[in-house]
Amino acid sequence: MLDGFREKYLLSDNAYAGMRRGIFWTTATNLVTMGGIGFLFYAMDGFVAHLTDGAELPSLPVLALGLAAFAVALFLCNWQQYNNTYCVFYRESGQQRIGIAERLRKLPLSFFGRRDLADLTETIMGDVQTMEHAYSHVLGELWGAVISTSIVFAGSLLFCWQLSLAAFWSIPVAFAMLFASRGPLKPLFEANRAQKVGVTEAIQETLDCVREIRATNQEGRYLEGLFGQVDRCERVCAKGELTNGLVVNGAYAVLRLGIATTVVTGASLVAAGQVGLMTLFAFLLMVTRIYAPFDQALALLSELFAAQTSASRMRSIMDEPLATGSADFRPDGHDVEFDHVAFGYGAGPDGRAGEKVLEDVSFVAREGEVTALVGPSGSGKSTCARLAARFWDATSGTVRVGGVDVAGVDPEALLADYAVVFQDVLLFDDTVMGNIRLGRRDATDEEVLAAARAANCDEFVGRMADGYQTMIGENGSRLSGGERQRISIARALLKDAPIVLLDEATASLDVESETQVQGALSRLLAGKTVIVIAHRMRTVLSADKIVVLRDGRVAEQGSPEELLAAGGEFARMVGLQRESAGWRL
Numbered sequence: 001m002l003d004g005f006r007e008k009y010l011l012s013d014n015a016y017a018g019m020r021r022g023i024f025w026t027t028a029t030n031l032v033t034m035g036g037i038g039f040l041f042y043a044m045d046g047f048v049a050h051l052t053d054g055a056e057l058p059s060l061p062v063l064a065l066g067l068a069a070f071a072v073a074l075f076l077c078n079w080q081q082y083n084n085t086y087c088v089f090y091r092e093s094g095q096q097r098i099g100i101a102e103r104l105r106k107l108p109l110s111f112f113g114r115r116d117l118a119d120l121t122e123t124i125m126g127d128v129q130t131m132e133h134a135y136s137h138v139l140g141e142l143w144g145a146v147i148s149t150s151i152v153f154a155g156s157l158l159f160c161w162q163l164s165l166a167a168f169w170s171i172p173v174a175f176a177m178l179f180a181s182r183g184p185l186k187p188l189f190e191a192n193r194a195q196k197v198g199v200t201e202a203i204q205e206t207l208d209c210v211r212e213i214r215a216t217n218q219e220g221r222y223l224e225g226l227f228g229q230v231d232r233c234e235r236v237c238a239k240g241e242l243t244n245g246l247v248v249n250g251a252y253a254v255l256r257l258g259i260a261t262t263v264v265t266g267a268s269l270v271a272a273g274q275v276g277l278m279t280l281f282a283f284l285l286m287v288t289r290i291y292a293p294f295d296q297a298l299a300l301l302s303e304l305f306a307a308q309t310s311a312s313r314m315r316s317i318m319d320e321p322l323a324t325g326s327a328d329f330r331p332d333g334h335d336v337e338f339d340h341v342a343f344g345y346g347a348g349p350d351g352r353a354g355e356k357v358l359e360d361v362s363f364v365a366r367e368g369e370v371t372a373l374v375g376p377s378g379s380g381k382s383t384c385a386r387l388a389a390r391f392w393d394a395t396s397g398t399v400r401v402g403g404v405d406v407a408g409v410d411p412e413a414l415l416a417d418y419a420v421v422f423q424d425v426l427l428f429d430d431t432v433m434g435n436i437r438l439g440r441r442d443a444t445d446e447e448v449l450a451a452a453r454a455a456n457c458d459e460f461v462g463r464m465a466d467g468y469q470t471m472i473g474e475n476g477s478r479l480s481g482g483e484r485q486r487i488s489i490a491r492a493l494l495k496d497a498p499i500v501l502l503d504e505a506t507a508s509l510d511v512e513s514e515t516q517v518q519g520a521l522s523r524l525l526a527g528k529t530v531i532v533i534a535h536r537m538r539t540v541l542s543a544d545k546i547v548v549l550r551d552g553r554v555a556e557q558g559s560p561e562e563l564l565a566a567g568g569e570f571a572r573m574v575g576l577q578r579e580s581a582g583w584r585l
């Protein structure tokens, strides 16, 4: 049965072993507590016998020794119980979070395209927390209470079966009530979570888009939507809490009814002369304690039900197929070859292809050459770059690096050979130096500074108070677009990888900076396989090869001179840009 729990609640071997020990020590704690009640009864019985029959008073050293033994045993059991339930599960939840993060790191990007980010955040933070709380506060308590109570029940049957039934009947009934409420409560838990995810999403969106919202005077409308979302969440949560509270308190009331039935049954048994007054007294002492171990379990049982749903959501991440492949990546050179590649973003592990973004794309980006991908917006240039680095896998056809199909290569091993400069530069809340060093963790300060200089960072870093040690704020919020891009280029230069992907790498630079960075790039990229995505034809005229994409297909490819001479798509785009360069506003 416990094995079933392990599966259902996604417990590791350690947590499972800890849970078993926790149940043992909770049972021991409960039994020691009941032993204390027995000891109290023994003392009271001695005093009553002394008062009524003139018997000798219980020995004081025996009482003191018994009390001390009780205190020590209770302390030890509680200590072990704490270590084996709370501490084990706190460690377990840490491991679970790391496990999910590790898994997410290795999942193909197509997974993130299919899953909502707020939902994932809620799983990593909220679901793991729900499971941690339920496991540490409920699992051990519940099972420990069930086992210890069964033992006490069996023992009490030996004294008086009528009083035993009168005292214990309410426990299974209270649990039956809670289990019966499980089905109707489930949609409420689901709705609760969906609302929380909705609020997280709405807050994230508002923060992400704060500039756009202000620029378009949409604050009022946005806040109205956000407040509406928070109100809805509050209503659903309140409804869930109220319903759960009603069920739990109803179960509490039923549980405590056992006291009343024990009193009534005991009184009638004493009146009929079937049991002695001290037996009734012993049972009354017992009923003050037997329900206590269930109190926490009853209140939190709903959390255990919710934890099951959380565990199944976590399992959906853990069962997601990884972007796996051989770590032994030994390409023969670094030509990047697209061989009849087709791709759609909606493609999932079920083999379902999304709407086609690339269709029958074939070209080779040769080592030592600059291959420029050009084409209208949305034609699939960035998508080609993403497939080359295996951020996504082609739906059909093959992408090869040095003759090796990238679909069979471990993404980490593959990316060790890539330096990438994205259109959207992601910076961390660290120093300029720290951000550049991301390119190669073990680079010396001199190497970092050399890369920074080559990417023309010196000019703006010189104006900063602490130079390269200046903190640049969250996601480089204190830097301009061009400055961010230069840091990103410095990173790529520092990595010094054999394949370089430049996605609109120089788009945010002014003409002077761009010329300098282009110079640095061409010097430092010599001998590498370079794939550049650029809108401006001027920046790609010096490329060795141009691949023109249109609607996800290769419209034409060749050297710039060949394509210009052919007078096709590329020549038309160059012509258009020359025309627009002559425009005046």
Ligand SMILES: Nc1ncnc2c1ncn2[C@@H]1O[C@H](COP(=O)(O)OP(=O)(O)OP(=O)(O)O)[C@@H](O)[C@H]1O
Binding pocket: 113, 345, 346, 357, 375, 376, 377, 378, 379, 380, 381, 382, 383, 384
């Ligand atoms: N993550 C994504 N999920 C779904 N569709 C996407 C995703 N990224 C891009 N697309 C779609 O794929 C198509 C090709 O996009 P891609 O970014 O490759 O084009 P591009 O030529 O680089 O465009 P641009 O020059 O504007 O950057 C577009 O229709 C785009 O809407």
